[in-house]
Amino acid sequence: MKLRLRGVRLRVHTADGALSRTVRFEPGFNVIRGRNSSGKTQVIQAVIYALGLERMLQARANAPLGSALTSEVRTADDDEAPGQPVDTSWVAVELENRNGRIITAQRHVRHERLQPNLVRVWYGPALTDPESAGVPDELFLHLPGSASRDLGFHKLLSDMLEWSLPQVATYTGASTTLYPDVVFPFLIVDQQSWGSAGPRKVERYQIREPVRRSAEFLLSLAGPVAEARRAELDQSLAALRTRWAAARSAVNTLAGTVGGRIVGVPEHAAGAHARAATPAPTQLGDAELQLLEDGEWISSYAVIAHLSDQLQEAEAAGERRIAAGVDEQTQRELDEARTQLADLVAASRLMEQDLSMGEAQLAALDRRLSMLHEERDRNADIRTLMRLGSRAAASHMADHNCPTCRQSLDAVEANDLGPVLDVDETVSLLNAQIATTQKMRDRAQAVVGQTSNAYAAMQRKADQLRTTAKALEADVLAPADALSTGEVARRVTLQLRHDELLRTRASLDERFDELADLAQRIATVRTELSSLPIGVPRTDTERLSEVTSLMRQRLTATRFGSYDVREVGLDQDALRPSRAGFDVDTDVSASDVVRIKVAYLDAVRVTGQTSGRHPGLLVLDEPRQQDIDPVDYAAMLQYLANSTDDGGQIIITSATPRGELDQMISSASAHVADMDEARLLQPDSASDPLDPD
Amino acid sequence: MTDTPPGRVDSPPDEAAVSALAAASVDTEAVPSDVNIVFRQQPKPVEARHRIAYRTALLVLVLSRFNRGAAKLTNLHTVMWATRSARTRRMFSAWWSGRRFYNTATDRLDPDLQITLNLALVDGVIAPASKGTRVRLTDKGQELARLIDQETGLLAVEKLFLGTLQRISDASIENKLGEVPG
Numbered sequence: 001m002k003l004r005l006r007g008v009r010l011r012v013h014t015a016d017g018a019l020s021r022t023v024r025f026e027p028g029f030n031v032i033r034g035r036n037s038s039g040k041t042q043v044i045q046a047v048i049y050a051l052g053l054e055r056m057l058q059a060r061a062n063a064p065l066g067s068a069l070t071s072e073v074r075t076a077d078d079d080e081a082p083g084q085p086v087d088t089s090w091v092a093v094e095l096e097n098r099n100g101r102i103i104t105a106q107r108h109v110r111h112e113r114l115q116p117n118l119v120r121v122w123y124g125p126a127l128t129d130p131e132s133a134g135v136p137d138e139l140f141l142h143l144p145g146s147a148s149r150d151l152g153f154h155k156l157l158s159d160m161l162e163w164s165l166p167q168v169a170t171y172t173g174a175s176t177t178l179y180p181d182v183v184f185p186f187l188i189v190d191q192q193s194w195g196s197a198g199p200r201k202v203e204r205y206q207i208r209e210p211v212r213r214s215a216e217f218l219l220s221l222a223g224p225v226a227e228a229r230r231a232e233l234d235q236s237l238a239a240l241r242t243r244w245a246a247a248r249s250a251v252n253t254l255a256g257t258v259g260g261r262i263v264g265v266p267e268h269a270a271g272a273h274a275r276a277a278t279p280a281p282t283q284l285g286d287a288e289l290q291l292l293e294d295g296e297w298i299s300s301y302a303v304i305a306h307l308s309d310q311l312q313e314a315e316a317a318g319e320r321r322i323a324a325g326v327d328e329q330t331q332r333e334l335d336e337a338r339t340q341l342a343d344l345v346a347a348s349r350l351m352e353q354d355l356s357m358g359e360a361q362l363a364a365l366d367r368r369l370s371m372l373h374e375e376r377d378r379n380a381d382i383r384t385l386m387r388l389g390s391r392a393a394a395s396h397m398a399d400h401n402c403p404t405c406r407q408s409l410d411a412v413e414a415n416d417l418g419p420v421l422d423v424d425e426t427v428s429l430l431n432a433q434i435a436t437t438q439k440m441r442d443r444a445q446a447v448v449g450q451t452s453n454a455y456a457a458m459q460r461k462a463d464q465l466r467t468t469a470k471a472l473e474a475d476v477l478a479p480a481d482a483l484s485t486g487e488v489a490r491r492v493t494l495q496l497r498h499d500e501l502l503r504t505r506a507s508l509d510e511r512f513d514e515l516a517d518l519a520q521r522i523a524t525v526r527t528e529l530s531s532l533p534i535g536v537p538r539t540d541t542e543r544l545s546e547v548t549s550l551m552r553q554r555l556t557a558t559r560f561g562s563y564d565v566r567e568v569g570l571d572q573d574a575l576r577p578s579r580a581g582f583d584v585d586t587d588v589s590a591s592d593v594v595r596i597k598v599a600y601l602d603a604v605r606v607t608g609q610t611s612g613r614h615p616g617l618l619v620l621d622e623p624r625q626q627d628i629d630p631v632d633y634a635a636m637l638q639y640l641a642n643s644t645d646d647g648g649q650i651i652i653t654s655a656t657p658r659g660e661l662d663q664m665i666s667s668a669s670a671h672v673a674d675m676d677e678a679r680l681l682q683p684d685s686a687s688d689p690l691d692p693d
Numbered sequence: 694m695t696d697t698p699p700g701r702v703d704s705p706p707d708e709a710a711v712s713a714l715a716a717a718s719v720d721t722e723a724v725p726s727d728v729n730i731v732f733r734q735q736p737k738p739v740e741a742r743h744r745i746a747y748r749t750a751l752l753v754l755v756l757s758r759f760n761r762g763a764a765k766l767t768n769l770h771t772v773m774w775a776t777r778s779a780r781t782r783r784m785f786s787a788w789w790s791g792r793r794f795y796n797t798a799t800d801r802l803d804p805d806l807q808i809t810l811n812l813a814l815v816d817g818v819i820a821p822a823s824k825g826t827r828v829r830l831t832d833k834g835q836e837l838a839r840l841i842d843q844e845t846g847l848l849a850v851e852k853l854f855l856g857t858l859q860r861i862s863d864a865s866i867e868n869k870l871g872e873v874p875g
Contacts, residue, residue, distance in 0.1 A: 370779060374850060378741030384847050385746040392837035396812050397746045403815040409745050412808060419736040426738040 003615035004649040006094040007127050010046050014084035019681035026671040029641035030651040039680025040653035044621045046091040050107050052141040056181040056202050069109045094127040097160045117141045119153040130689035154180050161615050168213045170206040183214040188619040197584045197596040198576035215575040220612035222537045233529045240522050241272050251511045258504045259457030260291045269519040271526030281523035284516045292457035307498040320487040324480035334472040341465040348458040358448040365441040376430040382423050547603045554599035558632040562588035590626040616648030634664035641668030748809040756830045757838035758855045760862035763822050763829035768866045773803040782854050795870040
């Protein structure tokens with residue numbers, strides 16, 4: 001047993017004095033007995049109201065209580081006597097969880113100051129031991145956060161139940177908490193809900209399949225948890241894939257700015273797509289920046305090292321002065337720079353042609369793709385047009401026959417093509433062509449990207465050579481012993497390039513770290529995704545079989561008569577009682593609906609209490625409905641009483657006369673709270689320890 | 694059409710040819726001289742714009758965009774031609790907006806229009822108007838046009854293109870493109 005009700009108290013203040021009633025409950029099977037209209041239902045409704053669960057009954061949070069608590073109350077036993085207006089009224093319920101923690105929750109129905117969304121809570125047995133009542137805490141209800149914040153009453157209720165409320169999908173595609181008032185119809189059956197074999201469906205939170213979600217929660221089914229986790233992981237994998245693509249694009253752009261390219265960063269990280277179940281994270285050890293030097297892609301480390309060497313050499317050589325007469329060294333360097341420039345310009349022209357061709361090919365493939373898409377859409381339209389043709393009586397569109405000679409129009413369409421494909425085959429062919437063309441386009445795009453990088457690198461190199469050549473030309477004409485400007489220009493160029501590459505590599509290293517982190521996370525998510533169970537886990541099947549089996553035992557005991565008990569099962573999708581293909585609410589007699597409902601809820605209680613999150617509590621407001629046969633009703637009371645032997649608490653209300661009731665319960669142990677023939681609310685002392693100041 | 698050589702039109706059944714070839718592979722000396730090899734054409738796709746259903750729908754759509762649902766045949770040829778591809782749509786838009794000069798109508802014909810008109814005429818979707826120089830949509834044609842308009846995704850590109858040409862009529866075409874020979 002995870003939660004039990006210890007008692008409930010209803011209290012009303014009028015000008016004539018106070019009236020109240022306390023009903024105490026024991027562990028096990030409890031019966032609240034009283035004649036019709038004695039107020040038994042008010043006791044159950046008071047429990048629902050005190051726990052802030054009235055929204056499970058109706059969408060608006062109105063008090064579900066009768067006029068005795070809301071407007072006027074008769075203080076005398078005389079039915080003819082006029083009622084007294086209610087000044088203030090409240091209800092309180094005392095709960096105990098399996099750890100022995102007791103709380104008393106009080107909620108006002110009518111009060112000048114204390115609003116209905118305020119719950120006063122004593123952390124002790126304030127109802128059964130009023131002397132122990134101290135100063136209550138004030139908690140809130142029916143406001144955002146009431147199930148999640150520390151001062152929210154439903155957070156306290158969930159804590160008492162040791163429930164961690166899951167997130168579930170709504171109709172709008174968002175997710176929301178599975179609130180206690182959605183789950184409680186499995187625990188409390190109010191008198192208006194006997195028309196259906198399943199528990200009340202609480203739709204106010206727009207939760208998809210609220211009954212199913214509640215059953216899964218109470219029975220701790222692993223399948224839905226895995227399903228929810230899978231959706232969550234899929235979502236985070238999609239986000240990681242996007243981040244990977246963005247980071248990869250950023251490093252390529254960065255490389256492009258220094259005329260380089262990136263190698264060793266794959267388009268997709270290992271595990272981004274479901275190819276390997278437990279992928280090793282993509283290693284980025286080989287990821288590096290490469291630069292085009294003399295027509296070859298060289299590692300940026302080698303280029304930077306080479307630049308450093310050149311700078312050091314220049315530093316060691318010291319200042320260079322122009323020699324008198326013809327400075328041969330300057331002339332040689334100038335010739336060399338001019339030759340290199342000429343070679344580079346020639347090579348870059350070829351590269352430019354390649355680039356233009358690549359871009360033209362890309363544009364052609366884009367046009368081709370666009371045409372193929374348009375053609376496919378037109379073919380897809382033809383199916384719709386044939387349907388519209390039949391609606392508008394344009395017969396040749398619909399039946400494809402000539403309206404005059406009734407011959408097929410195939411030959412007209414095919415003209416001299418020979419055998420032709422039909423529309424569906426054409427769409428398939430076009431889809432295949434689109435896929436192929438798309439691949440060709442991707443390839444062309446990659447080639448254009450690389451060529452464009454190489455071209456930019458060549459242009460940059462050519463610019464450097466032009467600067468060097470110009471400075472050397474100036475040196476050739478400079479007077480003897482003048483400082484060599486060519487040498488200065490060369491040093492400045494080397495230094496700038498060296499520093500630029502160092503900065504870029506530092507930025508790239510940061511990006512590579514980010515990519516490595518992403519690769520690690522992608523692989524981890526994929527590994528967890530692969531480890532999730534597929535289909536319905538064995539434990540779920542076993543639990544649902546147990547519920548079905550217990551439900552059938554109970555139906556057999558109460559002589560379910562609409563058809564063979566073995567035909568009643570659990571709908572695997574809705575997790576509520578069903579007979580294959582039929583709605584049990586309309587397919588069986590009204591009394592059998594009651595039999596199924598009690599059997600189902602008790603079966604869920606027993607199974608959920610043992611191996612799920614069910615608190616073991618079941619409250620049934622007058623299950624003797626629809627003239628159910630006394631023998632069957634007795635059997636129902638028997639199994640309810642016996643099923644609490646191994647823990648749990650069941651509370652029912654009954655109008656059955658005491659003698660008959662005792663016979664029905666016979667040997668089973670039950671605690672009967674007999675209200676005799678008296679009214680529910682009886683005169684009481686003017687003050688109560690739980691009354692507010 | 695089968696691509697058989699002349700004089701080999703009466704092909705024996707495939708089985709005979711196959712068994713003859715099988716025998717030939719075993720005993721190369723005994724290759725029969727009269728083995729017929731039959732080549733068959735693979736079925737080919739028909740362009741959507743040659744499909745009758747598409748053509749009739751396009752004719753109805755184009756006519757429905759004309760003033761009073763009626764148009765001269767020459768103008769129909771031009772507009773139907775214009776809907777063919779992205780290139781023709783761009784060209785037509787350039788003429789229509791006056792960015793380019795429309796010089797000739799000789800290659801702006803829709804060769805399949807005649808058969809489309811015949812089928813639509815017999816089916817009662819269109820009817821001759823103005824003593825046969827124009828065609829107009831009948832009530833049945835109007836109904837089909839309404840159904841096509843209701844399906845938003847249907848002929849979306851064509852609808853968008855025709856939507857950019859506001860107020861199409863014989864007069865506006867003659868005005869913008871000059872008198873089309875016909």
